[in-house]
Amino acid sequence: xxxxxxxxxxxxxxxxxxTIRQALKLVGIQPESVIPTRDGELITDDEILKDGDHIRxxxxxxxxxx
Amino acid sequence: MRxxxxxxxxxxxxxxxxxxxCGTHFLDWIPEQTQRFIEKYRMFGEDxxxxxxVSGGKDSLALWDVLQRLGYQTTGLYIGLGINEYxxxxxxxxxxxxTENDLNLTVVDVADEEGATIPEASKLTERGKGKPCSxxxxxxxxxxxxxxxxxxxxxxxxGHNLDDEVAVLFGNTLNWAVGYLARQGPVLEETAAGLVxxxxxxxxxxxxxxxxxxxxxxxxxxYEECPYxxxxxxxxxxxxxNQMEEVRPGLKLSFYLSFLRAKESGLFVQESTLAKSKLAQxxxxxxxxxxxxxxxxxxxxxxxxxxxxxxxxxxxx
Numbered sequence: 001x002x003x004x005x006x007x008x009x010x011x012x013x014x015x016x017x018x019t020i021r022q023a024l025k026l027v028g029i030q031p032e033s034v035i036p037t038r039d040g041e042l043i044t045d046d047e048i049l050k051d052g053d054h055i056r057x058x059x060x061x062x063x064x065x066x
Numbered sequence: 067m068r069x070x071x072x073x074x075x076x077x078x079x080x081x082x083x084x085x086x087x088c089g090t091h092f093l094d095w096i097p098e099q100t101q102r103f104i105e106k107y108r109m110f111g112e113d114x115x116x117x118x119x120v121s122g123g124k125d126s127l128a129l130w131d132v133l134q135r136l137g138y139q140t141t142g143l144y145i146g147l148g149i150n151e152y153x154x155x156x157x158x159x160x161x162x163x164x165t166e167n168d169l170n171l172t173v174v175d176v177a178d179e180e181g182a183t184i185p186e187a188s189k190l191t192e193r194g195k196g197k198p199c200s201x202x203x204x205x206x207x208x209x210x211x212x213x214x215x216x217x218x219x220x221x222x223x224x225g226h227n228l229d230d231e232v233a234v235l236f237g238n239t240l241n242w243a244v245g246y247l248a249r250q251g252p253v254l255e256e257t258a259a260g261l262v263x264x265x266x267x268x269x270x271x272x273x274x275x276x277x278x279x280x281x282x283x284x285x286x287x288x289y290e291e292c293p294y295x296x297x298x299x300x301x302x303x304x305x306x307x308n309q310m311e312e313v314r315p316g317l318k319l320s321f322y323l324s325f326l327r328a329k330e331s332g333l334f335v336q337e338s339t340l341a342k343s344k345l346a347q348x349x350x351x352x353x354x355x356x357x358x359x360x361x362x363x364x365x366x367x368x369x370x371x372x373x374x375x376x377x378x379x380x381x382x383x
Contacts, residue, residue, distance in 0.1 A: 032308040035078075035277055042077040042278060044067040044086060060277040061229070061308075062123060062291060063301035 003049040007034060007057040020055060021045040033061050078278045081315035089282045096279050100132050100267050107252040109265035110221045116140045117219040117262075119210050120163075120171065122156030124280045124287045125225030127163050129268055131283060133223070134167060141217070145209050146175035147202060148183025149292060156288040163285065172217075174209055180367050182374060185294075190373040193366050198294045201366060208363040211353060214262040226266040229273040232318045233303040235325055245341055248334035251326060259345040259354035272318065273304075 005012040005023060012027040024031045024045065034057040036043050049055070067076040069088035076086035087095055103109070110116060118133065120126045120142040133140050144160040147153050157173070164171035177183045182190070184202045194200030214222045231250070238246045254264040268276055280287055295301060310317050345354045348361035350368075355361035360368070 030305065030308045030312060032272075032274065032311050033305070035274055035281065037281070042089065042281060044076050044079045046067050046079070058277060058281065059289075059291075060124075060273045061301060061304050062125075062273070063233070063295045063298045063304060 001052045003051070003053045003055065005029075005055045005057060008059060014049065016049045016051045016053070019046050019048055023049055023055075024057075029057065034059055077282065078275070080272070080275065082272070082311075082319045083316075092278065093282055096128075096271070096275065097132050097135050099271070100129075101136055103252065103270055104265075104267050107265070109223075109253055109267060110138075110263075112138065114139070114220040115218065117172075117210070117214045117217065117222045118142050119206070119222060119224045120144050120160045121225075122159035122288045123225070124285075125227055125230075125268060125273075125276045127159070127225075127285050127287050128276045128279045128283070129223065129225040130163065130169065131167075131285060132279075133267070134169065140169065140223075141219070142169060142171040143210060143213055143222075144171060144173045145206055146173060146177070147205075148175070148177045149185060149198075149294065152288070152290060152292055155290070159286060159288050172213060174213060176205055176209070179209070180205075180370070182370055186374075187367070187370045190370045190377070191366050192369075193362075197298075199298055202294075204363055204366060208351075208353065208361075211260075211262050212351070215260060215353075219262060221263045221265050223265050223267060225268055225276070227268045227271050227273050227276050228318060228322055229304050229307070230300070231266070231269050232307055232322050233300045235322060236303045236307060237299060244334060244337045247325075248329075248337035248341060251329065257342060257345055257354055259347060260352065261345075261354050270319070270322070 002013045003016050005014060005027060007029065014023040014026060020036050021031050031045055036045055037056045037058060038053060067079055067086045069076050069091055070085055071091045072088060074088040077089040078092055079086040116138055118130055118140045120130060130140060130142060142160060142164055144157055146157060160171060184198050184205065188194055188196060188198035188201045191201060210222050235250060252266050252269045256263040307318055341356065344356045348355045348364055350360055350364040353361055
Protein backbone atom coordinates (compact mmCIF):
# COMPACT_ATOMS: atom_id res chain seq x y z
CA UNK A 1 0.00 0.00 0.00
CA UNK A 2 1.00 3.62 -0.32
CA UNK A 3 -0.26 7.07 0.59
CA UNK A 4 -2.80 8.87 -1.62
CA UNK A 5 -2.92 12.66 -1.85
CA UNK A 6 -5.90 14.16 -3.68
CA UNK A 7 -6.30 17.76 -4.77
CA UNK A 8 -9.50 18.59 -6.69
CA UNK A 9 -9.54 16.00 -9.51
CA UNK A 10 -5.83 15.12 -9.26
CA UNK A 11 -4.42 12.19 -7.34
CA UNK A 12 -0.81 11.60 -6.30
CA UNK A 13 0.76 8.55 -4.73
CA UNK A 14 3.70 8.84 -2.34
CA UNK A 15 5.58 6.50 -0.02
CA UNK A 16 4.78 6.44 3.68
CA UNK A 17 7.32 7.58 6.27
CA UNK A 18 7.71 11.20 5.18
CA THR A 19 5.94 14.29 6.50
CA ILE A 20 3.03 15.79 4.57
CA ARG A 21 5.17 18.85 3.91
CA GLN A 22 7.92 16.75 2.32
CA ALA A 23 5.36 14.78 0.30
CA LEU A 24 3.75 17.98 -1.01
CA LYS A 25 7.11 19.32 -2.18
CA LEU A 26 7.87 15.97 -3.78
CA VAL A 27 4.74 16.11 -5.95
CA GLY A 28 5.16 19.83 -6.71
CA ILE A 29 2.41 21.33 -4.56
CA GLN A 30 3.14 24.49 -2.57
CA PRO A 31 2.38 23.70 1.10
CA GLU A 32 1.10 27.27 1.56
CA SER A 33 -1.55 26.74 -1.10
CA VAL A 34 -3.41 23.84 0.55
CA ILE A 35 -4.86 22.58 3.83
CA PRO A 36 -4.32 18.86 4.44
CA THR A 37 -7.21 16.86 5.91
CA ARG A 38 -7.58 13.21 6.92
CA ASP A 39 -11.02 11.69 7.54
CA GLY A 40 -12.45 15.21 7.50
CA GLU A 41 -10.06 16.48 10.21
CA LEU A 42 -7.54 19.26 9.64
CA ILE A 43 -3.98 18.10 10.24
CA THR A 44 -0.68 19.95 10.36
CA ASP A 45 1.90 19.27 7.69
CA ASP A 46 4.53 17.86 10.07
CA GLU A 47 2.47 14.65 10.38
CA ILE A 48 4.27 11.52 9.26
CA LEU A 49 2.33 9.72 6.54
CA LYS A 50 1.32 6.14 7.25
CA ASP A 51 0.68 3.29 4.88
CA GLY A 52 -2.87 3.50 3.52
CA ASP A 53 -3.40 7.15 4.47
CA HIS A 54 -5.65 9.18 2.20
CA ILE A 55 -4.92 12.88 2.52
CA ARG A 56 -7.48 15.21 0.98
CA UNK A 57 -5.93 18.57 0.16
CA UNK A 58 -8.17 21.63 0.20
CA UNK A 59 -7.03 24.30 -2.26
CA UNK A 60 -7.04 27.74 -0.68
CA UNK A 61 -5.94 30.10 -3.45
CA UNK A 62 -8.66 32.11 -5.13
CA UNK A 63 -8.29 34.97 -7.54
CA UNK A 64 -9.67 36.88 -10.48
CA UNK A 65 -10.98 40.38 -9.85
CA UNK A 66 -9.69 41.28 -6.38
CA MET B 67 2.38 19.40 16.60
CA ARG B 68 0.48 20.56 19.70
CA UNK B 69 -1.82 23.51 20.40
CA UNK B 70 0.09 26.23 22.19
CA UNK B 71 -2.90 26.97 24.43
CA UNK B 72 -4.06 23.54 25.58
CA UNK B 73 -1.52 20.98 24.37
CA UNK B 74 -4.10 19.04 22.33
CA UNK B 75 -3.36 17.99 18.75
CA UNK B 76 -3.05 21.10 16.55
CA UNK B 77 -5.35 21.63 13.55
CA UNK B 78 -3.32 24.45 12.02
CA UNK B 79 0.21 25.78 12.22
CA UNK B 80 0.71 29.45 11.39
CA UNK B 81 4.40 29.61 10.68
CA UNK B 82 4.45 33.41 10.37
CA UNK B 83 3.31 33.70 13.99
CA UNK B 84 5.13 30.56 15.22
CA UNK B 85 1.70 29.56 16.51
CA UNK B 86 -0.06 26.19 16.28
CA UNK B 87 -3.64 25.88 17.56
CA CYS B 88 -6.25 23.16 17.94
CA GLY B 89 -9.64 23.60 16.25
CA THR B 90 -11.35 24.99 19.35
CA HIS B 91 -8.69 27.59 20.11
CA PHE B 92 -8.31 28.55 16.45
CA LEU B 93 -12.07 29.23 16.28
CA ASP B 94 -11.67 31.60 19.26
CA TRP B 95 -8.49 33.17 17.91
CA ILE B 96 -9.97 34.30 14.57
CA PRO B 97 -12.78 36.49 16.02
CA GLU B 98 -10.42 37.87 18.69
CA GLN B 99 -7.91 38.91 16.05
CA THR B 100 -10.64 40.27 13.77
CA GLN B 101 -11.91 42.49 16.59
CA ARG B 102 -8.33 43.62 17.22
CA PHE B 103 -7.91 44.63 13.54
CA ILE B 104 -11.31 46.38 13.47
CA GLU B 105 -10.20 48.52 16.44
CA LYS B 106 -6.59 48.99 15.37
CA TYR B 107 -7.52 50.34 11.95
CA ARG B 108 -10.70 52.08 13.21
CA MET B 109 -12.82 50.23 10.67
CA PHE B 110 -16.26 50.67 12.24
CA GLY B 111 -18.03 50.78 15.60
CA GLU B 112 -20.47 48.48 17.34
CA ASP B 113 -23.48 50.54 16.13
CA UNK B 114 -22.32 50.88 12.51
CA UNK B 115 -24.62 49.65 9.74
CA UNK B 116 -22.44 47.29 7.74
CA UNK B 117 -23.01 46.15 4.16
CA UNK B 118 -20.99 42.98 3.64
CA UNK B 119 -20.14 41.94 0.09
CA VAL B 120 -20.83 38.19 -0.14
CA SER B 121 -19.60 36.11 -3.05
CA GLY B 122 -20.45 32.67 -1.64
CA GLY B 123 -16.73 31.96 -1.32
CA LYS B 124 -14.77 31.09 1.82
CA ASP B 125 -13.55 34.57 2.74
CA SER B 126 -16.83 36.47 2.58
CA LEU B 127 -18.84 33.74 4.32
CA ALA B 128 -16.18 33.39 7.03
CA LEU B 129 -16.23 37.16 7.54
CA TRP B 130 -20.03 37.19 7.75
CA ASP B 131 -19.88 34.41 10.33
CA VAL B 132 -17.21 36.19 12.41
CA LEU B 133 -18.95 39.59 12.35
CA GLN B 134 -22.18 37.91 13.36
CA ARG B 135 -20.41 36.13 16.24
CA LEU B 136 -18.93 39.46 17.33
CA GLY B 137 -22.43 41.00 17.41
CA TYR B 138 -22.19 43.47 14.51
CA GLN B 139 -25.25 44.52 12.45
CA THR B 140 -24.66 43.24 8.94
CA THR B 141 -26.60 42.95 5.72
CA GLY B 142 -25.12 40.80 2.98
CA LEU B 143 -24.93 41.95 -0.63
CA TYR B 144 -24.72 39.32 -3.34
CA ILE B 145 -24.03 40.55 -6.86
CA GLY B 146 -25.20 38.16 -9.59
CA LEU B 147 -22.57 38.27 -12.32
CA GLY B 148 -24.22 35.82 -14.70
CA ILE B 149 -21.24 33.46 -14.91
CA ASN B 150 -23.41 30.43 -15.69
CA GLU B 151 -23.31 27.52 -13.24
CA TYR B 152 -20.65 29.21 -11.10
CA UNK B 153 -22.88 32.21 -10.32
CA UNK B 154 -25.90 30.02 -9.65
CA UNK B 155 -23.97 27.84 -7.21
CA UNK B 156 -22.34 30.80 -5.44
CA UNK B 157 -25.70 32.54 -5.03
CA UNK B 158 -27.14 29.34 -3.55
CA UNK B 159 -24.28 29.27 -1.01
CA UNK B 160 -24.83 32.90 -0.02
CA UNK B 161 -28.61 32.42 0.31
CA UNK B 162 -28.24 29.20 2.26
CA UNK B 163 -25.86 30.81 4.74
CA UNK B 164 -28.18 33.81 5.18
CA THR B 165 -31.25 31.60 5.74
CA GLU B 166 -29.50 29.24 8.16
CA ASN B 167 -28.18 32.14 10.23
CA ASP B 168 -31.27 34.35 9.95
CA LEU B 169 -29.34 37.15 8.24
CA ASN B 170 -30.50 39.72 5.67
CA LEU B 171 -29.22 39.32 2.13
CA THR B 172 -29.76 41.78 -0.71
CA VAL B 173 -29.36 40.32 -4.20
CA VAL B 174 -28.54 42.52 -7.19
CA ASP B 175 -28.32 41.02 -10.68
CA VAL B 176 -25.99 42.67 -13.18
CA ALA B 177 -27.98 41.50 -16.22
CA ASP B 178 -31.24 42.85 -14.74
CA GLU B 179 -29.59 46.18 -13.96
CA GLU B 180 -27.46 46.69 -17.05
CA GLY B 181 -28.86 44.39 -19.72
CA ALA B 182 -25.92 41.99 -20.04
CA THR B 183 -24.04 39.47 -17.92
CA ILE B 184 -20.35 39.99 -17.12
CA PRO B 185 -19.16 37.43 -19.73
CA GLU B 186 -21.41 39.06 -22.38
CA ALA B 187 -20.20 42.54 -21.45
CA SER B 188 -16.54 41.55 -21.56
CA LYS B 189 -16.95 40.55 -25.20
CA LEU B 190 -18.46 43.93 -26.04
CA THR B 191 -15.87 46.21 -24.45
CA GLU B 192 -12.20 46.96 -24.90
CA ARG B 193 -11.82 46.97 -21.12
CA GLY B 194 -9.89 43.90 -19.99
CA LYS B 195 -9.20 42.88 -23.61
CA GLY B 196 -11.69 40.01 -23.60
CA LYS B 197 -10.95 38.87 -20.02
CA PRO B 198 -13.99 39.48 -17.81
CA CYS B 199 -12.05 40.16 -14.57
CA SER B 200 -11.60 43.87 -15.25
CA UNK B 201 -15.29 44.54 -16.06
CA UNK B 202 -16.25 42.29 -13.17
CA UNK B 203 -14.14 44.19 -10.62
CA UNK B 204 -15.32 47.57 -11.90
CA UNK B 205 -18.98 46.50 -11.80
CA UNK B 206 -18.76 44.98 -8.32
CA UNK B 207 -17.09 48.08 -6.85
CA UNK B 208 -19.68 50.38 -8.45
CA UNK B 209 -22.66 48.30 -7.33
CA UNK B 210 -21.36 47.89 -3.79
CA UNK B 211 -20.99 51.64 -3.45
CA UNK B 212 -24.37 52.34 -5.03
CA UNK B 213 -26.26 49.90 -2.78
CA UNK B 214 -24.39 51.23 0.27
CA UNK B 215 -25.25 54.84 -0.58
CA UNK B 216 -28.89 54.11 -1.36
CA UNK B 217 -29.29 52.01 1.78
CA UNK B 218 -27.56 54.53 4.07
CA UNK B 219 -24.88 52.09 5.22
CA UNK B 220 -21.90 53.40 7.19
CA UNK B 221 -19.38 51.02 5.72
CA UNK B 222 -18.90 48.34 3.07
CA UNK B 223 -16.84 45.36 4.19
CA UNK B 224 -15.21 42.78 1.96
CA GLY B 225 -13.54 39.47 2.77
CA HIS B 226 -10.16 40.38 1.27
CA ASN B 227 -7.44 38.41 3.05
CA LEU B 228 -3.72 39.08 3.34
CA ASP B 229 -2.89 37.02 0.25
CA ASP B 230 -5.33 39.14 -1.78
CA GLU B 231 -3.78 42.30 -0.36
CA VAL B 232 -0.16 41.34 -0.98
CA ALA B 233 -0.94 40.08 -4.50
CA VAL B 234 -2.38 43.50 -5.37
CA LEU B 235 0.47 45.26 -3.55
CA PHE B 236 3.04 43.16 -5.41
CA GLY B 237 1.43 43.95 -8.80
CA ASN B 238 1.19 47.66 -8.05
CA THR B 239 4.79 47.76 -6.81
CA LEU B 240 6.06 46.01 -9.94
CA ASN B 241 4.34 48.73 -11.98
CA TRP B 242 5.05 51.57 -9.53
CA ALA B 243 1.36 52.36 -9.72
CA VAL B 244 1.63 55.00 -7.00
CA GLY B 245 -1.98 56.15 -7.39
CA TYR B 246 -3.22 52.65 -6.57
CA LEU B 247 -0.61 52.20 -3.82
CA ALA B 248 -1.84 55.40 -2.18
CA ARG B 249 -5.38 54.00 -2.05
CA GLN B 250 -4.56 50.51 -0.76
CA GLY B 251 -5.01 49.66 2.91
CA PRO B 252 -7.27 48.08 5.53
CA VAL B 253 -9.65 51.06 5.25
CA LEU B 254 -10.59 53.26 2.33
CA GLU B 255 -12.05 56.42 3.84
CA GLU B 256 -15.37 57.81 2.68
CA THR B 257 -15.17 60.92 0.53
CA ALA B 258 -17.36 63.98 0.23
CA ALA B 259 -17.88 63.06 -3.41
CA GLY B 260 -19.87 59.97 -2.41
CA LEU B 261 -17.53 57.03 -1.87
CA VAL B 262 -18.77 55.00 1.08
CA UNK B 263 -16.14 53.91 3.60
CA UNK B 264 -14.67 50.49 2.86
CA UNK B 265 -13.03 48.11 5.32
CA UNK B 266 -11.28 44.75 5.12
CA UNK B 267 -11.37 43.12 8.57
CA UNK B 268 -9.57 39.98 7.30
CA UNK B 269 -6.68 41.88 5.71
CA UNK B 270 -4.13 40.32 8.07
CA UNK B 271 -5.24 36.69 7.85
CA UNK B 272 -3.52 34.37 5.42
CA UNK B 273 -5.80 32.67 2.92
CA UNK B 274 -5.09 29.30 4.60
CA UNK B 275 -6.52 30.69 7.84
CA UNK B 276 -9.84 31.85 6.38
CA UNK B 277 -10.16 28.50 4.58
CA UNK B 278 -9.37 26.61 7.80
CA UNK B 279 -11.96 28.70 9.66
CA UNK B 280 -14.76 27.83 7.19
CA UNK B 281 -13.84 24.14 7.33
CA UNK B 282 -13.74 24.04 11.13
CA UNK B 283 -17.01 25.98 11.41
CA UNK B 284 -18.66 23.66 8.88
CA UNK B 285 -19.55 26.54 6.54
CA UNK B 286 -20.42 25.42 3.02
CA UNK B 287 -18.83 27.66 0.43
CA UNK B 288 -18.28 27.52 -3.30
CA TYR B 289 -15.11 25.50 -3.62
CA GLU B 290 -14.85 25.68 -7.40
CA GLU B 291 -12.81 28.53 -8.76
CA CYS B 292 -14.43 31.14 -11.02
CA PRO B 293 -13.92 29.74 -14.56
CA TYR B 294 -12.38 33.04 -15.65
CA UNK B 295 -9.82 33.14 -12.80
CA UNK B 296 -7.57 30.59 -14.51
CA UNK B 297 -4.39 32.32 -15.59
CA UNK B 298 -5.30 35.49 -13.69
CA UNK B 299 -2.35 37.71 -12.77
CA UNK B 300 -3.51 37.83 -9.15
CA UNK B 301 -3.17 34.04 -8.88
CA UNK B 302 0.26 34.11 -10.52
CA UNK B 303 1.39 36.73 -8.00
CA UNK B 304 -0.01 34.66 -5.12
CA UNK B 305 1.95 31.62 -6.29
CA UNK B 306 5.17 33.64 -6.51
CA UNK B 307 4.63 35.08 -3.07
CA ASN B 308 3.92 31.62 -1.65
CA GLN B 309 7.21 30.37 -3.07
CA MET B 310 8.98 33.12 -1.13
CA GLU B 311 6.87 32.47 1.97
CA GLU B 312 7.93 28.84 1.87
CA VAL B 313 11.58 29.85 2.25
CA ARG B 314 10.95 32.82 4.54
CA PRO B 315 7.86 32.29 6.72
CA GLY B 316 6.22 35.62 7.48
CA LEU B 317 7.44 37.35 4.33
CA LYS B 318 3.91 38.11 3.07
CA LEU B 319 2.82 39.60 6.38
CA SER B 320 6.03 41.59 6.70
CA PHE B 321 5.65 42.95 3.12
CA TYR B 322 2.13 44.18 3.91
CA LEU B 323 2.91 45.63 7.34
CA SER B 324 6.06 47.39 6.08
CA PHE B 325 3.97 48.91 3.30
CA LEU B 326 1.36 50.15 5.79
CA ARG B 327 4.09 51.66 7.99
CA ALA B 328 5.67 53.37 4.97
CA LYS B 329 2.28 54.75 4.01
CA GLU B 330 1.61 55.98 7.51
CA SER B 331 4.94 57.77 7.58
CA GLY B 332 3.84 59.73 4.50
CA LEU B 333 5.32 57.85 1.54
CA PHE B 334 2.27 58.35 -0.69
CA VAL B 335 0.78 61.53 0.81
CA GLN B 336 1.19 63.52 -2.38
CA GLU B 337 -0.56 60.92 -4.56
CA SER B 338 -3.31 60.46 -2.01
CA THR B 339 -4.04 64.19 -1.78
CA LEU B 340 -3.91 64.53 -5.54
CA ALA B 341 -6.36 61.66 -6.08
CA LYS B 342 -8.85 63.13 -3.57
CA SER B 343 -8.64 66.60 -5.12
CA LYS B 344 -9.36 65.18 -8.57
CA LEU B 345 -12.62 63.47 -7.55
CA ALA B 346 -15.70 64.75 -9.34
CA GLN B 347 -19.24 63.44 -9.82
CA UNK B 348 -20.10 61.32 -12.83
CA UNK B 349 -22.70 63.16 -14.95
CA UNK B 350 -24.66 59.92 -15.52
CA UNK B 351 -24.76 58.12 -12.15
CA UNK B 352 -23.52 60.76 -9.72
CA UNK B 353 -20.88 58.47 -8.23
CA UNK B 354 -17.36 59.83 -7.67
CA UNK B 355 -14.82 59.58 -10.45
CA UNK B 356 -11.39 60.91 -11.32
CA UNK B 357 -12.53 61.26 -14.95
CA UNK B 358 -13.71 64.73 -16.00
CA UNK B 359 -17.15 63.70 -17.29
CA UNK B 360 -18.37 60.12 -16.99
CA UNK B 361 -17.05 57.44 -14.62
CA UNK B 362 -15.36 54.30 -15.97
CA UNK B 363 -18.42 52.22 -15.05
CA UNK B 364 -20.89 54.33 -17.05
CA UNK B 365 -18.49 54.66 -19.98
CA UNK B 366 -17.95 50.90 -20.07
CA UNK B 367 -21.62 49.92 -19.77
CA UNK B 368 -22.83 52.61 -22.21
CA UNK B 369 -20.30 51.17 -24.67
CA UNK B 370 -21.54 47.63 -24.04
CA UNK B 371 -25.18 48.62 -24.66
CA UNK B 372 -24.31 50.50 -27.86
CA UNK B 373 -22.32 47.57 -29.25
CA UNK B 374 -25.08 45.19 -28.24
CA UNK B 375 -27.63 47.15 -30.29
CA UNK B 376 -25.23 47.36 -33.24
CA UNK B 377 -24.54 43.61 -33.06
CA UNK B 378 -28.28 42.82 -32.94
CA UNK B 379 -29.00 45.12 -35.90
CA UNK B 380 -26.21 43.38 -37.83
CA UNK B 381 -27.72 39.98 -37.03
CA UNK B 382 -31.24 40.94 -38.23
CA UNK B 383 -30.02 42.36 -41.55
